Amino acid sequence: MVLIKGAGDLATGVAHRLKRCGFTIVMTEISKPTTVRRTVAFSQAVYDKEIEVEGIKAVLASKKEDISRIINEGNIPIIVDEKAEIVREIKPDIVIDAIIAKQNLGTHIDEARIVIALGPGFTAGIDCHCVIETKRGHYLGKTIYSGGAIPNTGIPGDIGGHTTERIIRATKDGKILPISRIGDYVQKGDIVAYVDETPIFAEINGIVRGMLQKDIYVFKGMKSGDIDPRCERDNCFTISDKARSIGGGVLEAILYLNNR
Numbered sequence: 001m002v003l004i005k006g007a008g009d010l011a012t013g014v015a016h017r018l019k020r021c022g023f024t025i026v027m028t029e030i031s032k033p034t035t036v037r038r039t040v041a042f043s044q045a046v047y048d049k050e051i052e053v054e055g056i057k058a059v060l061a062s063k064k065e066d067i068s069r070i071i072n073e074g075n076i077p078i079i080v081d082e083k084a085e086i087v088r089e090i091k092p093d094i095v096i097d098a099i100i101a102k103q104n105l106g107t108h109i110d111e112a113r114i115v116i117a118l119g120p121g122f123t124a125g126i127d128c129h130c131v132i133e134t135k136r137g138h139y140l141g142k143t144i145y146s147g148g149a150i151p152n153t154g155i156p157g158d159i160g161g162h163t164t165e166r167i168i169r170a171t172k173d174g175k176i177l178p179i180s181r182i183g184d185y186v187q188k189g190d191i192v193a194y195v196d197e198t199p200i201f202a203e204i205n206g207i208v209r210g211m212l213q214k215d216i217y218v219f220k221g222m223k224s225g226d227i228d229p230r231c232e233r234d235n236c237f238t239i240s241d242k243a244r245s246i247g248g249g250v251l252e253a254i255l256y257l258n259n260r
Helices: 009-020 041-047 066-072 233-237 241-259
Strands: 002-005 024-028 048-051 057-058 076-080 094-097 115-117 130-132 167-169 176-179 191-195 198-201 205-209 225-226
Touching: 002 009, 009 024, 009 057, 009 115, 024 041, 024 198, 041 048, 041 057, 041 076, 066 076, 115 241, 130 241, 167 205, 191 205, 191 225, 198 205, 205 233
Parallel strands: 002 024, 002 094, 024 076, 057 076, 094 115, 115 130
Antiparallel strands: 048 057, 167 225, 176 191, 191 198, 205 225
């Protein structure tokens, strides 16, 4: 059994790959996920009760007793458990921290026989057995067994020649009201959402690949969506190259650590 902390789009890429390879998966989430790529994130099950991504379904477990039933039905259970306290109850063989918080929110190396963490904020050999590199570029998906991932720069990865300007950010504190839907084409200067009555404008031309859903509370500067300048609409509804690469790294780490 694998327990994955977090069920955002990168965590979903990991869960999808492991599920296809025959692993039993349980995922935890917070009560109000803020995943912007929610069309390809199992975290959306918290709001919609279930979601299917590329042929694999995740179902919200409203109580712990539902977990076994959902697994037996061939699906992935998602349970709201912000601190992943269920780890102590189900005693998984493998724990994967896929929260992508850029810091360790409580994962420790003795939580399971194999503990893997994604991205910066962890030190392999101290917090976990392996860290997976999550920064786009040459080392994306690399397995690290001593030390940590590349530190967070605060600058999003380059997609189609764009970095910071492709991110849709909240203009103030408040509740978000999306105007553009995921999959919509927008042009620079278009209003893509409001925070209360304050508009958020697109900074580049492209397709809206991610967007928070209505009434999520945001703070000024918070990532609330993203625009893909490559304008390939199918990318909005399929697992990203980044998530697949990270999923491959996790699978490699599990096999390597298990054999070792």
